[in-house]
Every structure is written in C-alpha cells, then in structure tokens.
Ligand SMILES: O=C(O)CCC(=O)C(=O)O
C-alpha cells in the first residue's frame with residue numbers, strides 16, 4: 107500500500123476547522139461579487155501533498171489525451187490530458203476522501219453562503235486535467251453544476267500562460283452558447299495562480315477558461331464539482347462531459 111492510501115483516514119481530521127474570520131470574509135465577498143474565491147487556506151500542506159501525489163500517480167498511469175472542440179460551448183477547444191472520475195474513484199485514495207469530507211464541505215458552504223452538496227452525477231465528481239504541450243488549453247466553458255473547487259497541483263509562471271479567466275454572471279444556453287458575444291459584452295477577469303492554490307468557482311454562471319500554455323509549460327489541476335440545492339430539481343444534461351470522455 108502506498109503512503110497516500112495509508113494516510114487517507116486522516117483527511118477528515120486534517121481539514122482546517124478554525125478559519126480566520128477575516129480570510130473567510132474576503133473569500134465570501136469575492137465569491138459573491140465575482141463568482142471566484144481563492145480558498146487555499148482551507149487545506150493544510152499535508153493534505154495538499156497527499157492529493158498532489160495521488161494526482162501525479164494517476165496522471166502517469168491512467169490519463170487520456172484529448173484534442174477536441176465542443177459544439178455546446180461554441181466550439182471552444184479542449185487540448186489536454188485527463189484522468190476520469192471513474193479512474194480516480196477506483197484508486198480510492200485521498201481525493202475520494204477529501205471530496206466527501208464533511209469538514210471540507212462545511213468549509214466550502216461557509217464561503218459559498220449556501221449549502222454545498224455532493225454532485226448527484228458521479229462522472230462529474232472529480233476530473234484531473236493536465237496541460238503539457240504549447241497551446242494546450244481548457245477552452246471557454248461553463249460547467250453543469252453550481253460549484254467547482256479547483257486544486258492547483260502544478261502551474262507555470264504567469265508569463266507562460268495557464269492562468270484562469272472568468273466572465274461572471276453569464277448563462278449557458280447549450281443550443282446557442284454565443285461565447286464570443288458574452289466575451290465582448292462583459293468584463294473578463296484574469297487570475298494568476300500558483301501550485302498549492304485552491305479556488306472556488308460558481309461554475310454554472312461564470313464563463314471560464316484556462317489561457318493556453320506556452321512552450322515548455324506544464325499545468326496540472328484536479329477539479330471537484332459540487333451541486334447547490336437548486337441543481338437537484340433541475341433537468342441537467344451532461345453533453346460536454348460525455349463528449350470529452352467519448353472514446
Ligand atoms: O483548470 C482550471 O483551473 C479550471 C478547470 C475547469 O474549469 C474544469 O475542470 O471544468
């Protein structure tokens with residue numbers, strides 16, 4: 107058994123419970139105003155190290171290269187390497203424990219200002235995305251559920267791309283997404299990230315992308331998707347996730 111799995115049972119105890127009020131307030135305000143909040147302080151370094159080790163192990167062993175454009179998001183590109191939720195779940199390591207950790211979910215709900223819930227659709231619970239070639243990008247898109255929690259395992263210096271861009275308060279019409287119109291009609295925010303960062307994103311109403319990476323740059327993240335109460339009563343289809351993993 108690897109060190110990563112043997113430490114899994116301690117994830118719940120390791121999630122920070124006492125969050126500084128000032129920090130929480132800054133995150134909440136940012137999330138409310140822009141749909142983006144940096145919440146790197148929610149997990150201690152030992153949990154981040156466990157998750158990073160698992161992500162890198164899965165990437166080396168079970169990742170799939172994707173190079174496609176998705177019609178539901180105005181043909182924006184996905185040039186990337188992925189590990190699916192099914193493969194992450196089968197590994198039964200730190201990520202699975204973190205995703206369902208009540209302490210983590212409570213902390214996220216505190217920032218979101220509403221109850222954060224496990225996503226009802228298992229293939230969207232988590233996905234690993236690795237950008238490895240010049241021009242690799244997770245192109246403009248929205249996600250199916252309300253919340254994304256992105257842990258940055260590896261990220262280049264901002265001069266090499268790989269930063270996140272967002273357009274808050276936008277909505278996804280899957281049959282007529284009009285991504286370019288949303289870009290020209292709204293302000294675009296850009297965020298520099300570093301390894302170890304975690305951000306919470308309101309992924310259903312924030313158009314977002316990862317800027318293409320330059321030659322020599324590598325970027326690795328794990329995205330954990332969560333639902334809000336309102337999502338549970340909506341008819342949600344999952345085309346982009348299904349297209350992405352269609353073999
Ligand atoms: O890589 C990122 O920072 C964003 C990931 C993302 O948007 C997604 O997985 O849906």
Ligand SMILES: [Fe+2]
Pocket residue numbers: 247248249254309314
């Ligand atoms: Fe996303």
